[in-house]
Amino acid sequence: MTKLYELPSPFEVETGTVLMLEPAWARAGELRAQLLDESYPKPFVIDDGKSRFLYFNVRLMQSEMSLKTPHDLALRYTQKMMAFLLFQPRPKRLLLIGLGGGSLVKFCHRRLPSTQITAVELDPNVIAFRDAFLVPPDDDRLSIVEGDGAEYLANADKGIDVLLVDAFDKTGFAPSLANQEFFDNAYAKLAGNGVLVINLAGEKESYAGLIGEAMQAFDDQVIVISVPEDGNHMLYAFKERNFDPRWRWLHNYAKELRARFGLDFPAFVTKMERSSKLGLARREAIRGR
Template sequence: MAPLYHLPSPFANETGTILLHEPLTARAGELRAQLLDESYPKPFVVDDGQSRFLYFNVRLMQSEMSLRAPNELAIRYTQKMMAFLLFQPRPKRIVLIGLGGGSLLKFCYHRLPGAQLTAIELDPHVIAFRDTFLLPPDGPRLQVLQADGAEYLAQTDKGIDALLVDAFDKTGFAPGLANREFFANAFAKLSSNGVLVINLAGEQESYAGLIGEAMQAFDDQVIVISVPDDGNHVLYAFKERYFEPRWRWLHNYAKELRARFGLDLPAFVQKMERSAKLGLARREALRGR
């Protein structure tokens, strides 16, 4: 791995050091100008001495890692994505589409030792930062592949227990994943009680149609919750036939899992129950019509 190019941050709101995959002979002035006018073509990292952040441009922070706790989930929406554990607490096979800084991958790797993990990332420049974000190397339990997430899903074997999708580019949610074919493949490749989890960010109108496609593919067995801290929503779609959550039991189980995983699962299940009873997913889907 070539050494990273270090550049003092030119951003008023992001102090620290910019880490770039550039030759050490690159001109700092040119790189600074590209970062400021958002013409820099690759992802970059901001290191402020306490955390590292992955950006495509300074307006779109993709990932955060605390240097003190590099394997924990620093951003609220990633914690909420892990709420699939309420329904699938011992997954054997997890597929992640969109690597980012690898927060979800590391959390699953360290907290779920019985799971096989495959991460799919289209952008090789994102994968090139895996050492910067302290990802474990590929091995018997872990594989990071440079590939198109939709194409991988179409070709892979059935039996995925949890499919976590957090895939964005400079313009927003990866367009190749926001269609009916992707959701049909997701449904087909999940195990009988598998769960699809998607991070939805950006303008709500931009992904309302995606929620509708998920509801059609998963026979309306979809829950959507908001993440006010981050301005995101998280979508959960359930393959289980006649999915009927036992909410009272789940509230108690969430306390047990909170102790095990260090996540605020009691608050998450409360939000999921409220959303399910209010029909938030259907309401959001109607925005796309």
């Protein structure tokens, strides 16, 4: 396990211990000043004794892990990303762009035992915190790759069942993913009934045009729902031709998934059906032009 530098939190609200990728001889005063003026160039972790949080700066929390239940999905938006199971219940191949604190990787690795999982993370400093967040080591089902997610996808083999995108830097949504080429590649590399899920967070301007680009690539087969608890939106795009959800069946299936995974799938499917019938994705796309 990587030995982390520990520093009492200098922040008023985020109390606890700051864990940093620094040598033992680093100067605490300098690090404290960099954290406070947001000039510190690496991600860092705050441990408050109950949870661990990954930050790029103190205004942009990336991940949360409960120390008591480290394999659960603590943040609501990560739970809603798992709504792909309503439409793709037994994925063989899952690609995740953006590792963060590894919440989705851990959940999928533990709860989807027949799924091959690859997570691509651009920042080696994020990967360096994998032990702090109890991300399991690579094995025959799990591979964590350092690299650009858009490049990795462009070179990947076709037939990906689920593509999860949760990729951010200090300024918001990762720039290499915010373009039509990425969505066209996603469509090309997904399996025939594949699902793309994107966490849209940060400043709305940073992702305003993405919904329209997703709709263009996926022939308008896109659903967008809000995550008011986290201030995010979630985008789901479906490759399946003539995508026409059987909502009544899905409401029943959601109860089965809730029993299996402990997540509120009935609430997820209710929001998705409402969004689909109201055409919220198209409204957001028009607003983003």
